[in-house]
Amino acid sequence: MYRAVLVDDENYDLEGLRCLIPWSELGIEVVCSESNPLAALQYIENHEIDLLITDIRMPVVSGMELSRLALELNPVLKIVFISGYQEFHYAKQALDLKAHAYILKPVDDEELIGVLRTATAELNLERSKGPEDGGVMASFDFIKNDVLQHLLEGSIDGATLGAFLARYPLDLAFSSASAVLIEADDVLRRVQEHPEEVYAGLDRLFQYIGTEIESAGAGKWCRLNRSQLGFVYTGQRLELEEWLQQLVLKVRGHTAYTITVSYGAEVCALEALTSSFSQAKAYMNGKMFLGKNRVIPPVMNKPGMTQDIKELSVVLEGMFGAMAGYRLADICDCIDELFAMAALFEHPVKVYHFSIHIVTRLEAYLGTLNETYESLEQMDAIHHLETVDDIKRWLRYTLFQISEILFMKKQHKNRRLMEQIEVYIQERLTENLTLRLVASHFAYSPNHLGVLFKEHTGESFNEYLVRIRMEKAILLLDQHQYKIYEVADKVGYKNIAYFSRQFREYFNITAADYRKQS
Structure with a gap:
């Protein structure tokens, strides 16, 4: 054993x-x-x-x-x-x-x-x-998937990416490439009935697509979330749309699913893939207008559609950002904007489809945060709502719930972190503590930890450290068993003159005078 x-x-x-x-x-x-x-x-x-x-x-x-x-x-x-x-x-x-x-x-x-x-x-x-x-x-496949996703999303700096690729090559060299987004259709509707079967089916679907990509030598792919796959196409640009059309047909013929595919502009540099992928994500919003089980090319021929899609993308991004930031009033404003667009639709069915499209985008966004929300699986609720106001009310309630959950998770995580940091500092008061040192120990950047510290305590790190040291110094001075220079050493001051000055500035009295009075 x-x-x-x-x-x-x-x-x-x-x-x-x-x-x-x-x-x-x-x-x-x-x-x-x-x-x-x-x-x-x-x-x-x-x-x-x-x-x-x-x-x-x-x-x-x-x-x-x-x-x-x-x-x-x-x-x-x-x-x-x-x-x-x-x-x-x-x-x-x-x-x-x-x-x-x-x-x-x-x-x-x-x-x-x-x-x-x-x-x-x-x-x-x-x-x-x-x-x-x-x-x-x-489990290198996870790392490959993670790096490709960061590359497409633009969430990894060039120097770090270069260092990684130099040490762990992903064979991603190209003279030109396009970012592709592949989305499984009708996932939210299917998942209501047999969620476990659907998730297993999605795993098989994306493995099938990945095998097709790899066998064709078409590029590299990564799973973005439960219903989407990202793909860096490195083949001939002139063949891209036809190849994707064939992929859509193969998926429909060989799996239980259909897919919708969008792609961005051709780029010639690794760092430019992010802009191509942003375009692919924006074009995927055209699924609402153009339909599913198809390829959505960058060029939209319908009058005004490109502008509609751009506006929809901007409002959705604003709404998801407001949700993540616990800005409830902004969520309401964004919902009003979205349904002002929906008011232009000629048939109620389109409004329902529009609502489902919003929730699909929401699920994809939550996937980027490594979060899920079970209520999104109950999409039949929308079909039982009778008016646009009912749908807006349901969506507002859902977004408020998610926003609160994210906020509470963040608060709990930060509170727990701060408790750990406070213990860490108390146990090391005699040492030369700095924000950089503490941040490094807890795997944070100094700037990030500094902001969290201010939010949690209302003080900067240095203000907090001085306060804790001064409070400990008072306790030690009250005991009379330590000389002043020993007290200074026990609270992290190796220079008695600096300790005396800091003490006087903080309490408006010298350490010696305080001891005489105590």
Whole structure:
């Protein structure tokens, strides 16, 4: 039996890992299950293990740091990272550590079981042949998918992307390329009846499309969310529309689904793919006007349609941004704008289709946030609403709910982070603490953490640090057992003159005079 250590500071997730995975059937014994990474490290230092399955973001010691320390003790250790954050810098660090896999929360049991099977197979091979140099992690497909999505969305800087591609080539060289967006049709309607079957069917659909792309040597693809696939077409531009038309026909003939496809302008540089993909997303809004099960080319021949699509895209982006930012009044304004457009439709059925189109775009947007909202699966609710006002009211209520959920998640996450940071600072008051140092420890940029700190405490990081040190200094001065220079040292001031000046400025009294009065 191989010996595994599980680490996750969320007890619920930890218990789920421990109880829901058939460890013994996989030939694995869970010898340590810890919510405290320091306790896990202590166990690893004193015992031989084969597998480390760990969360990434944890207080005091991150999963990355825990893994580095564990690898120093056992260089052939297999590491599986589990993270709620689909962020490139985490994936890159995981690759640097030659991790076996990187899995996103919520954890899919079958995915984790598959990863563990490959890990034990590699351990069997290493035991029979001796250690070998591992290349990249077994779940490299996730990293490839993640990087391509960042590339299309424009959410990764050129320097970082270049460094990644230099080390882990994706064979994405081209003289010209176009970004393509492929969307499965009628997903929301289908998912009401048999959601699990539909999601499994979508997996098969996109695997089929991916195989078609790869076998034709047409470019690289990535899964964007449950119902959409992104695709960098690197073939001949003149053949693109015909190739996509054939793909639409093949999908209709060989799967239970139909697809709608849009594509952007031809570009000649990697960094320009973002603009091409933005165009493809805007053109996909034409599905509402042009219909599904087809290719939507960049050139729209219907009068005014391009302008309508642009306006729709702008309003939708504004509405989703307002939802993510918990700006409820702006949500209402955007809904009013959208249904002012719908008022021009000649038939009520078109209004229903328009509403479903909005919700489809909403689901795609939530996918970019790695979020889902179960109520979106109950699309039959729209068909039972009798008036446009009813639909607006339903949509407003739904968006308000999602906005509040996102806001509460953000607040909970930030509050928990700040609690961890406050403990971290209290335990290290004697050290030379800086915002950059603390941000690095918790895997944040200094600017981002500085903003979060101000929002949470109402103070800048430096103001908070001075206040905490001064409050601790008062407590120590009241005890009379420490000399003033010892108090200064215990609250992080190595220079007694600087401490005295800071104390006087903060309390309007010198430390010596305060002690005399206390």
